[in-house]
Amino acid sequence: MKLKEIAEILSLKxxxxxxxxxxxxxxxxxxxxxxxxxxxxxxxxxxxxxxxxTHVNIVAVATLKNLSAIVIVNGRMPESDTLDRAVSEDIPILLTGKSAFETAGKLYRILNARNLQG
Structure with missing residues (x-):
């Protein structure tokens, strides 16, 4: 499933x-x-x-592990140097006001439903 689709379904900013x-x-x-x-x-x-x-080291980890994106929960805003590094390393950062539990649960349902259909 594409990151853009997930962002739309979960209202990730x-x-x-x-x-x-x-x-x-x-x-x-x-x-x-x-x-x-x-x-x-x-x-x-x-x-x-x-x-x-929210600190800059999250981008380094995401780059090292070739992750698709970072979703920051609870409405916490990353530091400006984190966003700058994310752009330079081509790592999308998205934000939600929801908890990690709720975000993970919804994402699990979406991906599981897609796997059952596909």
Whole structure:
């Protein structure tokens, strides 16, 4: 499923500019976590990373793991240097006011339904 479709269904707000990272990339699943070492050890290529972290190091982890996007929860705004780095590394950052639990649950239902259809 495309990141753009997921963003529309979940009402995720892209924080990186439209001319920035590509929202047409495929999403293979998701990983929820706030401990960077855990995400590095357990996330998979193409995952969306759901987190409350906002500092610049999240972009480095997403780049290292080839993640499709970072979704920041609870309406937390990332630091400006985080957004700058995300654009330069081609990592979309999206925002939701929802909790990680609710975001992950909805995303799981969407991706699971798509897999059952497909």
């Amino acid at each position: 892209p924080l990186t500019p439209a001319e920035g990272p590509d929202l047409e990339r495929e999403v293979s699943g998701a990983y929820v976590g706030d401990l960077l070492s855990d995400v590095m050890a357990n996330s998979e290529d193409g995952n969306i990373w759901i987190t409350l972290q």
